Amino acid sequence: MADQLPPINSLFAGRSIFLTGGxxxxxKVVIEKFLRDVPEINKIFVLVRGAKGKTAAQRWAKISQSVLFKRVRTECPQMLAKVVPVEGDITLDHLGLSEENLKAVLEHTSVVLHCAATVRFNEELRTAIDLNVRGVDRIIKLCKRMPKLECFLHCSTCYVNTDKIGEIEEKLYDAACDPYKLIDAHTWMSDELLEGISETIKKKYYNTYTFTKHIAEELVRRECADVPTLIFRPAVIAGIWKDGIPGWVDAFQGMTANALGFGMGTIPRMPTDPKHLVDAVPVDAVSNMMIACAAYRLHLTAKRDRSMPVFHCASSMLNPLTVGDYRDLCGSFLTTYPLEKILLSPTLGTRGTPELEDAVFAFKQHVIGPVLDAVSGLYGKKPQWASSFGKAREAFQILIPFNSKPWVYKTQGMLELLEMMQPADRQKFEFDVRKLNWTEFISDVLFGMKTFLCRNDIFSDAKLDEARNQVKNTQALEFAASILIPYLLSVLVTRDLKSWKVALPIGFALYYYFHCGQFTQVPVGSIASYRERIRSKI
Structure with a gap:
């Protein structure tokens, strides 16, 4: 990657894009960026499933009216006409496209960006194979029928090689199994047999998502030797950094999924080595680098280069964030600016062991939850505690394995790509993670979670004061429970009301373990600054 990359807009000029996962x-962020900063594209065909009685066109119309597209509607509304929603599904042959849409996509597409996948980590293996492996197979078959194809970008994930340890290179590693045999097995194996395989998979790949994405890369390797291909692997994707609405996010996934558990008090600890790294990247950096990678693949195609580059979009090598630093930032933020709705007091720690924490979750789910539901029922409230603790335990079991290894994702490709880009494009398509200020960014991510996902009134001081008072009241109740529960258990065991002499030290020890000294208070972003920066953008 020594030569200079032409301007990105010129590389896409007159070309049409086919995007899955739009x-x-x-x-959504990829589409918005194309519309704002790649004005010479021809069309963007966006594969959209019809859902809840709405057509693809109706679903896209609603998305285009969302806050994310406000700048497009204001600054370049004519660009919205370049988006062509086509109804289909990656689980169907020919993606379920109508004859008319299939003809248009095949005839006009020069660039395919494949982002669609199931992102449910605990998806049943049969469904995960159908979406993440067979879905890729269907896309590749379509690519091979496109006469104008100059770029097929397969969006994978950094976590396809969780069986490795240490530095993960930007290359294709040997696959765990033959993708064709896995697809074949998916067609005849019973659910029971497939689920048995799932348990073996989880020992190395932790879940069906990372495993099927791993196998999908091997399928791409085997099928795309004659297709102009690039594999793009992002790490954990968080909210917007600087190219749009700070902290904007539209789903509880990645960083916001665990942050919600911390903020609501349902996942108070993630036992791990605080020196391990959290590899997070802003969604706008992911979008910008994906577009730049596609432009680079177009550049290679023009040079008749049939290589299959692999790029990591990650921060662990260039701007490492330790688990300890992340813990302190999250803990400090969520106690300074707590969520308006919590179940238990917010906290975040790394002490303990996964086995101990799972036992605590089980106790909450099967003992504490039913008791609290019974008490709530006396006041006419619907049961929620046992179910909430059960969901928290499931989330903990999904997330905890990813804290077990000190992965570092090599990003030499990112640096070389930045070096190749025109100076103006480096500014317009910003993805240099070395510039990330973690305190500011993590604060924005959490402000964004409060604003766009939890629907907290970010502009109301009164609501913030109520949330802080709720935390104080909850902490008082938890302190009382920490003393009372050991005392009641000791009375049941000893049948002696004076057993408080034993129960009291145990209660204080439990309260300290669960609530005290879990993180170090550090400075976080200002809510006044965040309000000022988003006021005109939403």
């Missing part, structure tokens, strides 16, 4: 978190 209704997802990353896909």
């Amino acid at each position: 209704t997802g978190f990353v896909g």
Whole structure:
């Protein structure tokens, strides 16, 4: 990657794009960026499933009216006409496209960006194979029928190689199994057999998502030798950094998924080594680098280069954020600016062990939850505690394995790509993660979670004061419970009302373990600054 990359807009000029996953978190940001900063594209065909009685066109119309597209509607509304929603589904042959849409997509597409996948980590293996492996197979078959195809970008994930340890290179590693045999097995194996395989998979790949994405890369390797291909692997994707609405996010996934658990008090600890790294990247950096990578692939195609580059979009090598730093930032933020709705007091720690924490979750789910639901029922409230603790336990079990290894994702490709880009494009398509200020960015991500996902009134001081008072009251109740529960258990065991002499030290020890000294208070972003920066953008 020594030569200079032509201007990105010129590389896409007159070309049409076919995008899958366009209704997802990353896909929306990619579309918005194309419309704002790549004005010479011809069309963007966006694969959209009809859902809840709405057509693809109706779903896209609603998305285009969302706050994310406000700048497009204001600054370049004519660009919205370049988006062509086509109804289809990656689980169907020919993607379920109508004859008319299939003809248009095949005839006009020069660039395919494949972002669609199931992102549910605990998806049943059969469904995960159909979406993440067979779905890729269907896309590749379509690509091979496109006479104008100059770029097929397969969006994968950094976590396809969770069986490795240490530095992960930007290359294709040997696959765990033959993708064709897995697809074949998916067609005849019973659910019971497939789920048995799932348990073996989880020992190395932790879940069906990372495993099927791993196998999908091997399928791309085997099928795309004659297709101009690039594999793009982002790390954990968080909210917007600087190219749009600070902290904007539209789904509880990645960083916001665990932050919600911390903020609501349902996942108070993630036992791990605080020196391990959290590899997070802003969604606008992911979008910008994806577009730049596609432009680079177009550049290679013009040079008749049939290589298959692999790029990591990650921060662990260039701007590392430790688990300890992330813990302190999240803990400090969520106690300074607590959520308006919590179940338990917000906190975040790394002490303990996964086994101990899982046992605590089980106790909450099967003992504390039913008791609290019974008490709530006396006041006419619907049961929620046991169910909430059960969901929190499931989320904990999904997330905890990713804290177990000190991965570092090499990003030499990112640096070389930045070096190749025109100076103006480096500013317009910003993805240099070395410039990330973690305190400011994590604060914006959490402000965005409060604003766009939790629907908290970010502009109301009164609501913030209420939330802080709720935290104080909850902490008082938790302190009382920490003392009372050991005392009641000791009375049941000893049948002696004076057993408080034993129960009291145990209660204080439990309260300290669960609530005290879990993180170090550090400075976080200002809510006044965040209000000022988003006021005109939403």
